[in-house]
Amino acid sequence: MIRQLDLILLIFIVICAIAAINIKDLMSAVIILGAYGFFMCLLWTEMGAVDVAFTEASVGAGIGTVLFIAAINKTSRRSKD
Numbered sequence: 001m002i003r004q005l006d007l008i009l010l011i012f013i014v015i016c017a018i019a020a021i022n023i024k025d026l027m028s029a030v031i032i033l034g035a036y037g038f039f040m041c042l043l044w045t046e047m048g049a050v051d052v053a054f055t056e057a058s059v060g061a062g063i064g065t066v067l068f069i070a071a072i073n074k075t076s077r078r079s080k081d
Helices: 002-022 024-049 050-072
Strands: none
Touching: 002 024, 024 050
16 A cells, blocks of 8 residues: 555656646746645655655745745736737
8 A cells, every 4th residue: 555655646746846847837837846845745754754744844835835926926027928
């Protein structure tokens, strides 16, 4: 059962990473990176590294995502295309 969970989490992590790289909309990329951080948190927890998982959840999926969203909302586009 554990190997199947590891494989499912790994597939979700790879999908999120590829989607975040290929997507053109910045806000969608930030949301996908937040999901990537969440899946990494689950993977660390499943591996038994609870302290690393807590750090990933708070910094990677939490504060990082909020700061990226705030930065995107503060910027404006140069052209109106």
